[in-house]
Amino acid sequence: MDVYEAVKTRCSVRAFTDQPVARKVLERVLTAASWAPSSGNLQPWHVYVVTGSRLASLKQRATARALARDPGDDREYPMYPADLLPPYLERFSSAATERYKALKIERDDPDRPMKIAALNSQAFGAPAVLFCYLDRSMGPGQWADAGMYLQTVMLLLRAEGLHSCPQVMWTMYRKTVSETVGAPDTHQLLCGLSIGYERENALRARTDRAPLTETVTFIGS
Numbered sequence: 001m002d003v004y005e006a007v008k009t010r011c012s013v014r015a016f017t018d019q020p021v022a023r024k025v026l027e028r029v030l031t032a033a034s035w036a037p038s039s040g041n042l043q044p045w046h047v048y049v050v051t052g053s054r055l056a057s058l059k060q061r062a063t064a065r066a067l068a069r070d071p072g073d074d075r076e077y078p079m080y081p082a083d084l085l086p087p088y089l090e091r092f093s094s095a096a097t098e099r100y101k102a103l104k105i106e107r108d109d110p111d112r113p114m115k116i117a118a119l120n121s122q123a124f125g126a127p128a129v130l131f132c133y134l135d136r137s138m139g140p141g142q143w144a145d146a147g148m149y150l151q152t153v154m155l156l157l158r159a160e161g162l163h164s165c166p167q168v169m170w171t172m173y174r175k176t177v178s179e180t181v182g183a184p185d186t187h188q189l190l191c192g193l194s195i196g197y198e199r200e201n202a203l204r205a206r207t208d209r210a211p212l213t214e215t216v217t218f219i220g221s
């Protein structure tokens with residue numbers, strides 16, 4: 001698979017089969033992804049990959065919290081600015097509409113937050129979840145590095161016939177996650193990444209993208 005195809009076929013999949021992902025495939029992907037760039041080559045990411053009975057138990061604990069309408073652990077970083085202005089607000093709303101349509105959750109369903117948290121807590125059925133942490137001493141530059149690293153992981157997963165879904169939602173239950181993986185308090189959870197094989201015929205949230213003219217300015221010839 002060439003890079004263009006990997007980029008074009010990567011999308012957030014929210015319906016996985018329970019087919020396990022071979023450890024050697026995950027090791028191959030993560031070995032290659034370690035070549036992702038980082039400012040000063042700090043390689044600031046700390047990654048845990050959870051599978052099998054440990055993942056089953058984590059999913060069960062997180063789902064129980066979701067179903068109990070637990071508001072979650074105090075957030076350590078805001079995923080979005082408090083005031084989401086245009087055009088970001090429109091992009092956010094249209095992605096959310098697509099996402100809920102694919103998950104068959106009505107917009108006015110009073111249980112929507114709980115249902116979304118529960119589906120996320122099941123990692124959408126994925127048999128592997130990668131959790132990416134950063135040392136608390138790290139700043140915005142290293143958070144950007146971690147994003148580049150995670151995108152590298154996601155593209156390499158495509159080359160292995162796998163799909164993924166990045167999930168900030170795991171930060172809601174970050175204490176449960178940290179207990180499971182044994183992350184030290186000096187590390188902060190950036191997000192989870194569900195990994196697996198996509199379920200056939202599952203509805204997908206087909207997100208759009210802004211035209212190039214909205215996001216890119218060419219200067220010079």
Ligand SMILES: Cc1cc2nc3c(=O)[nH]c(=O)nc-3n(C[C@H](O)[C@H](O)[C@H](O)COP(=O)(O)O)c2cc1C
Pocket residue numbers: 010011012013014095120165166167168169170191205207
């Ligand atoms: C850092 C990050 C966190 C995300 N968190 C969630 C999440 O908690 N749950 C979810 O269903 N999707 C999550 N997403 C997926 C986005 O909704 C998705 O990337 C966006 O709508 C574009 O769609 P696409 O990935 O299918 O191209 C996250 C994406 C990123 C990059």
